[in-house]
Amino acid sequence: MKKKKNITLKSIENRRASFDYQLNTPLTAGMSLKGVEVRAIRDNRVSLKGAFITIRNNELWLNNASLSFKNTGEGKSETTIDTSPKKLLVNRKELDKLALEKQAGMTIVPIRILSGGRYIKIVIASGKGKKKFDKREALKQKQSNRENAKLLKSYR
Known part of the structure; x- marks a missing residue:
């Protein structure tokens, strides 16, 4: 019997997504990438x-996800930033569901990239944009939660 390796999932998060959008249920999709793009993602660039x-x-x-990779040629060491579109791989059912949500006026945003295992996956979700007052309310809630946690910690 083969022993399974312990694989830790490394993830790169889009923290602005949950702040700017009210997100629906997330969906995991595959990515179609080239070798240098895979290396850049695995190196957290x-x-x-x-x-x-x-x-x-x-x-x-x-679209608009920036990958930076190093070009090492004859004595050169340059960094190139690539923002070209990358194809995502999903089932037909999932694609149809996302297309319906897109027609309803929602935006599809990437939440995080998972790069720990053999494949590189991306977690996406459709969401509706938050208004300015919603964002302020979220910041107030976050601040009050922090203060409550501090008070509880001081009583222990």
Whole structure:
């Protein structure tokens, strides 16, 4: 019997997504990548800030996610930033559900990239944009939770 390796999932999060959108249930999708893109993600040289997902020709595309990889040529060491669209892999049912939500006026945003196992996956969710007062309310709630936690910690 083969022994299974302990795989720890490394994830790169888009923390602005939950602040800017009221997110629905998340969905995990695969990514179609090249070798240098895989290496950049595994080395945590990726940013999801400002990234969004579109549906073109019945396919999901991740747009505006920046991957930076190092070009090491003849004595050169340069960093290239790539923001080209990446194809996402989902089932037809999931794609149809996302297309209906997109038509209803929702935005599809990436939440996190999982890169611990053999495959690189992306967690996406559809969501409705929050208004400014909703964001302020969320900040107030977060601040009060922090203060309550501090008080509880001081009583122990």
